[in-house]
Amino acid sequence: MSDKIIDCRGMACPGPVISTKKAIEGTESGKITIIVDNEVAKTNVTKFAAANNLSSAVENQDGHYYVTIVKGTGQAVSATATAANPANSGQAYLITQDTLGHGSPELGAVLIKAFMTTLLEVKPAPSAILMLNSGVKLAVKGSPVLDQLTTLAGRGVTILACGTCLDYYQCKAELAVGEVTNMYTIVETVSQNKTVTL
Amino acid sequence: MQHSNVLVGITTSDDAGVYKLNETTALVQTVDFFTPIVDDPYLFGQIAAANSLSDIYAMGAVPLTALNLVAFPNGKLHQEVLLAILKGGQDKVAEAGAVIIGGHTIDDNEPKYGLAVTGTVHPDRVWTNAGAQPGDVLVLTKALGTGILASAARADLFAQGVAAATAGMATLNAVAAKVAADFTIHACTDITGFGLCGHVYEMAAGSKVSVVIDSTALPLLPEALEAAAMGLVPGGAYANRKYLTAVTFAETVPEPIRDISFDPQTSGGLLFAVPENQAGELVRELQAAGVVAAMRIGYVTNEGSGKIYVR
Numbered sequence: 001m002s003d004k005i006i007d008c009r010g011m012a013c014p015g016p017v018i019s020t021k022k023a024i025e026g027t028e029s030g031k032i033t034i035i036v037d038n039e040v041a042k043t044n045v046t047k048f049a050a051a052n053n054l055s056s057a058v059e060n061q062d063g064h065y066y067v068t069i070v071k072g073t074g075q076a077v078s079a080t081a082t083a084a085n086p087a088n089s090g091q092a093y094l095i096t097q098d099t100l101g102h103g104s105p106e107l108g109a110v111l112i113k114a115f116m117t118t119l120l121e122v123k124p125a126p127s128a129i130l131m132l133n134s135g136v137k138l139a140v141k142g143s144p145v146l147d148q149l150t151t152l153a154g155r156g157v158t159i160l161a162c163g164t165c166l167d168y169y170q171c172k173a174e175l176a177v178g179e180v181t182n183m184y185t186i187v188e189t190v191s192q193n194k195t196v197t198l
Numbered sequence: 199m200q201h202s203n204v205l206v207g208i209t210t211s212d213d214a215g216v217y218k219l220n221e222t223t224a225l226v227q228t229v230d231f232f233t234p235i236v237d238d239p240y241l242f243g244q245i246a247a248a249n250s251l252s253d254i255y256a257m258g259a260v261p262l263t264a265l266n267l268v269a270f271p272n273g274k275l276h277q278e279v280l281l282a283i284l285k286g287g288q289d290k291v292a293e294a295g296a297v298i299i300g301g302h303t304i305d306d307n308e309p310k311y312g313l314a315v316t317g318t319v320h321p322d323r324v325w326t327n328a329g330a331q332p333g334d335v336l337v338l339t340k341a342l343g344t345g346i347l348a349s350a351a352r353a354d355l356f357a358q359g360v361a362a363a364t365a366g367m368a369t370l371n372a373v374a375a376k377v378a379a380d381f382t383i384h385a386c387t388d389i390t391g392f393g394l395c396g397h398v399y400e401m402a403a404g405s406k407v408s409v410v411i412d413s414t415a416l417p418l419l420p421e422a423l424e425a426a427a428m429g430l431v432p433g434g435a436y437a438n439r440k441y442l443t444a445v446t447f448a449e450t451v452p453e454p455i456r457d458i459s460f461d462p463q464t465s466g467g468l469l470f471a472v473p474e475n476q477a478g479e480l481v482r483e484l485q486a487a488g489v490v491a492a493m494r495i496g497y498v499t500n501e502g503s504g505k506i507y508v509r
Binding site for chain 2: 013014017018021038039040043044045046047048051052117120121123124147148150151153154155156177
């Protein structure tokens, strides 16, 4: 156990949050006290602690806030705190090619764009979009549906592209939306959600 | 002071002033400038110009001419930085079909850039923020969260969200305004420093109506929720929240969504109040024209005046 005191008084936003993040990352376990001199910084540091499932307590001494965070052994700090999007519907789409349906590829390209654009209007938004085989091309730079996928990602939709497939089509470096994933996560996501295969 | 040719003046918290020249033409004038929101000077110039031009589009007008307003620390920053800022502004104004015809630069410790823009509109076709009617649907054209992601940029976090925010801020509201011109727009404003709730409040109070916002329908920039949840919320969002006492949240609305609804936006989207029976078609046409974030986000009600309910 070690105790740390981080003085963030006089620091501009988002300085106090970043200092708090570094201090927590550099602490195995122990008590960290962050001193800030304004309400915005106090609230933001408290939010950071909550987002990382760490409890915090605030003491106000003459307008200076002492935020105490206790970190237990083995509690990792995530850089991207999870925020559940209320928009998620429990619906997943498994997209296996870069066009929609069998038949004319030209028509298929028009249809996939129309599908993705219309998907933007569906409420609540789906939980996940998974891309396999040539489907991964929809998530790379120059894709005709990149804007649509980016917008969906903004609504909390998990966008995942198969890493093996990105490698096969040699476009991993061009991935422009979502994250690279593996078959384990794809199978897990498909089995946890109502899934439609396209 | 009242003047019969002033169609929109300083009394109604609108986006720009409107002055009637004759029966077919009114002049629309606005000015805005601010400190750099991104590190890249060319992008900053583009964003500042898109933001200044936005007030013209929000009045239903078309921009004609613009004047540069520049503050720059001469001798402390390279002259190339200034040239890049001005190039960004010029390119964005050209994209809007307008032209820069002058400007003024002063020596200042911190760089600042923006434009005074003049446009024109038919006096009968002015979109104010005060015409929303009960039963109207609200349509928003850009994703929210630019203030929170600007904090994330300063913290070197959430690169994907920051990139999307930057692209969004540099996008003109020209296409959205052009598409909407074919619809019955009862009211319009753009979302900037007071955040979504602040500008919805101005519209609701000006129109003497109340508004219900559907928090699950808000278009959000990628990673904005995550950034808000980890405390990358700018002071301006808290100031907006404190000031806007007319906003009531349902208990189920998560904290990060509340933060985003007060987040100060730079070069945000247009907010339209349209009759219910035109809203679906407007959203479809906006998305088809490339305004893919366009969403219906709420509706107007006559239950009270100047109240906002977020559910």
